[in-house]
Amino acid sequence: MVVFLILINTINVFSQEKIDSLQNKTYIELADAFFNEDDNKDTIAATSYATYFLDKAKKEDFLERIAQGFNLLAHIHKGQDKLNYLDSIIQYTKDANLKEYPLEAYIHKTGYYYAKRDLKKALDNCIQANLYADRSDNENQKIRTKFRIGLIKTRLGYYEETLEIFKDCADGYLKESSDNSYLTSLYAIADTYRHLKLLDSASFYNEKGIKTALSKGYEERYYYFLLNEGANQYDKNNYQKSIDYIDRAIPYLQKINDKPNVAMGYHFLGKVYKQLNDNEKSELYLKKVDTIYQETSDIHPELRSGYEILIDIYRKNGDTEQQLLYIEKLLKIDSLLKSNYEYLTKKLTKEYDTPKLINERDIIIKKLENKNIYWSISLLITLAAFGVVLVYNYKRQQINKKKFEEYLSSQKRIDKPIEVKSDELLISQDIQDHINRGLEKFEKNKGYLNDSISLNSLAKQLHTNTNYLSKMVNHYQEKSFGSYINELRLEHTIERLKTDLVFRKYSIKAISEEVGFKSPESFSKAFYKKTQLKPSTFIKQLKKEG
Known part of the structure; x- marks a missing residue:
C-alpha cells in the first residue's frame, strides 16, 4: 500500500504532456534521466523516471526490467x-x-540492517544472499556477500578468519578498481589487525588507507582511518597521539550522524583519560557512550569495558547510587549481547560455516577419488626416488620453449567484432560511441601505463560516470576494468621485450614499475596467467631465439 501511494503521488508531479512523453521513452532513456536527476539530488524527478521505468516493464511483463525498476526506486x-x-x-x-x-536485493537488505545494527536480520538476509551467491557467476556480488559475512563475524570475535576474508575482498575490489569498496576493505583489515593485537600491521593499513583516501578524493573514508588509528595508538600506549587522531575524526562523524562510531571514539577517549588519571574527563566521555546506547539500543561488545571503568570510578568515589546504576546497565547489556550473539553464532555455524565445511570436504574427497591424482603422486615419488632431476629440468625447458612458441604464434590481440544491443546496457548508443572513442584514444596514448589510473579517474577523463564506463568495459571487453588495464599493460610489455634489447636487461621490479604495476609480485602473477611463463623465463627464451 505504501509503495502504491508513492507511485501515485509521483505521477502527479508531471503534466499530462510530460506523462505522454515519458511513456514513449525507452528503458535506456528513462535510466539515463533517472541517473541524471539522482546526480542532481532531485529525488522527486528521479522517482518519477524510475516509476515510469517500472510501469513500462510491468506492462510488457519484462521480469528483469521489473526488478531493475524496483532497484532504482530502492x-x-x-x-x-x-x-x-x-x-x-x-x-x-x-x-x-x-x-x-x-x-542484489538480499545484499542491499543485509547492508541496510547492518547499518541499523539489527544484526539478526542482517545475518538472516546475508545467509540468503550467500545461497544465491554460491550459484552466481557475478564476482562483484560474491565479494560483496563475502564481505558482509566478514563484518558480522567480526562482531563475534572471529578475527583470524575474518582477516583472510577481508584480504580476499580487498584483492577483488582492487582488481575491479572499485576504490570506495577497496578502502572499506582496508579499514576492515586494519581494524582486524588491531583486535589481533598486531598493532604495527594495523598502523600500516591505517596509513595506507589515509593516503589512498586522500589521493582518490574519498574524504569520508579518511576520517574512519583516523578513528581506527586513534584506537590503535591507545593500544600502543601512545595516549596523546590517540587523543589527536580521535579528536580529528569525531566532528565529521557527528556531522554525518554516525552514532556507533562516535560512541567508539568517546569510548577510547574515556579509556585514554583513565590512563592519564583524569577521572573527570574519563567519566564524561564514557557517559556519552551510554547516552548514545540509550538512543540507539546498539552497543559494540568492545564498548562493554567502559561500563566497568565507570563502576570502578564510582566505587572508589564511594558513590554507591551511581555504582549500582551502572552495574544494572551492564547486566542488561550483557543479557542483550548474550541473546544476540548466541543467535548469530548458532545461525552462522548451522547455515554458513557447516555447509561451507561440508562442501570443502566433498571437494577434497572428489579430488582424492580422482585416479589421475594418485598416478601423479606415484609418478612424482618415483621420479624423486630415482633422482632424475636432470631429466625433469630438460623436460621443463622443453615445456617452456613450447609454451613460448605457442604464445608468440597467437599473442597478437584480436579485437573480435561484438554484436551489441544497446538495450542490454541501459546506455544510449551515443554515450556508448563516445566512451568507445575515448577508450580508443586512451589505448593509443598508452594511458594504461600510468600506475594511478583507476575506474574513477578514467571516467573523469572521458567525461562520463564510473557506472557507464564499468558496464562498457565489462560488456565489450568481457572482463573487469582492472583486468582490462592489466591486459593492455601486459601486451605492451611483451611487444617491447620483443623489440627493445635494453628493456630486456631491466630487473623484473623495474619492468613492473615501467608498465604501471604496483609491485613486481602482481606483475609476475599477471604475466604468468597470460603466458603460462614467468617473466624471467620468457626473457630467457627471447634471448635464445636471438
Whole structure:
C-alpha cells in the first residue's frame, strides 16, 4: 500500500504532456534521466523516471526490467520504503533464473540492517544472499556477500578468519578498481589487525588507507582511518597521539550522524583519560557512550569495558547510587549481547560455516577419488626416488620453449567484432560511441601505463560516470576494468621485450614499475596467467631465439 501511494503521488508531479512523453521513452532513456536527476539530488524527478521505468516493464511483463525498476526506486529511498522495494524484487524474482536478482536485493537488505545494527536480520538476509551467491557467476556480488559475512563475524570475535576474508575482498575490489569498496576493505583489515593485537600491521593499513583516501578524493573514508588509528595508538600506549587522531575524526562523524562510531571514539577517549588519571574527563566521555546506547539500543561488545571503568570510578568515589546504576546497565547489556550473539553464532555455524565445511570436504574427497591424482603422486615419488632431476629440468625447458612458441604464434590481440544491443546496457548508443572513442584514444596514448589510473579517474577523463564506463568495459571487453588495464599493460610489455634489447636487461621490479604495476609480485602473477611463463623465463627464451 505504501509503495502504491508513492507511485501515485509521483505521477502527479508531471503534466499530462510530460506523462505522454515519458511513456514513449525507452528503458535506456528513462535510466539515463533517472541517473541524471539522482546526480542532481532531485529525488522527486528521479522517482518519477524510475516509476515510469517500472510501469513500462510491468506492462510488457519484462521480469528483469521489473526488478531493475524496483532497484532504482530502492536506490533513492530510505527506511521502510526502501525495504518495500527490495522485498518486491525478491517476491518477483525468487523463483526466476536471473543473473543479478534476487541476490542484489538480499545484499542491499543485509547492508541496510547492518547499518541499523539489527544484526539478526542482517545475518538472516546475508545467509540468503550467500545461497544465491554460491550459484552466481557475478564476482562483484560474491565479494560483496563475502564481505558482509566478514563484518558480522567480526562482531563475534572471529578475527583470524575474518582477516583472510577481508584480504580476499580487498584483492577483488582492487582488481575491479572499485576504490570506495577497496578502502572499506582496508579499514576492515586494519581494524582486524588491531583486535589481533598486531598493532604495527594495523598502523600500516591505517596509513595506507589515509593516503589512498586522500589521493582518490574519498574524504569520508579518511576520517574512519583516523578513528581506527586513534584506537590503535591507545593500544600502543601512545595516549596523546590517540587523543589527536580521535579528536580529528569525531566532528565529521557527528556531522554525518554516525552514532556507533562516535560512541567508539568517546569510548577510547574515556579509556585514554583513565590512563592519564583524569577521572573527570574519563567519566564524561564514557557517559556519552551510554547516552548514545540509550538512543540507539546498539552497543559494540568492545564498548562493554567502559561500563566497568565507570563502576570502578564510582566505587572508589564511594558513590554507591551511581555504582549500582551502572552495574544494572551492564547486566542488561550483557543479557542483550548474550541473546544476540548466541543467535548469530548458532545461525552462522548451522547455515554458513557447516555447509561451507561440508562442501570443502566433498571437494577434497572428489579430488582424492580422482585416479589421475594418485598416478601423479606415484609418478612424482618415483621420479624423486630415482633422482632424475636432470631429466625433469630438460623436460621443463622443453615445456617452456613450447609454451613460448605457442604464445608468440597467437599473442597478437584480436579485437573480435561484438554484436551489441544497446538495450542490454541501459546506455544510449551515443554515450556508448563516445566512451568507445575515448577508450580508443586512451589505448593509443598508452594511458594504461600510468600506475594511478583507476575506474574513477578514467571516467573523469572521458567525461562520463564510473557506472557507464564499468558496464562498457565489462560488456565489450568481457572482463573487469582492472583486468582490462592489466591486459593492455601486459601486451605492451611483451611487444617491447620483443623489440627493445635494453628493456630486456631491466630487473623484473623495474619492468613492473615501467608498465604501471604496483609491485613486481602482481606483475609476475599477471604475466604468468597470460603466458603460462614467468617473466624471467620468457626473457630467457627471447634471448635464445636471438
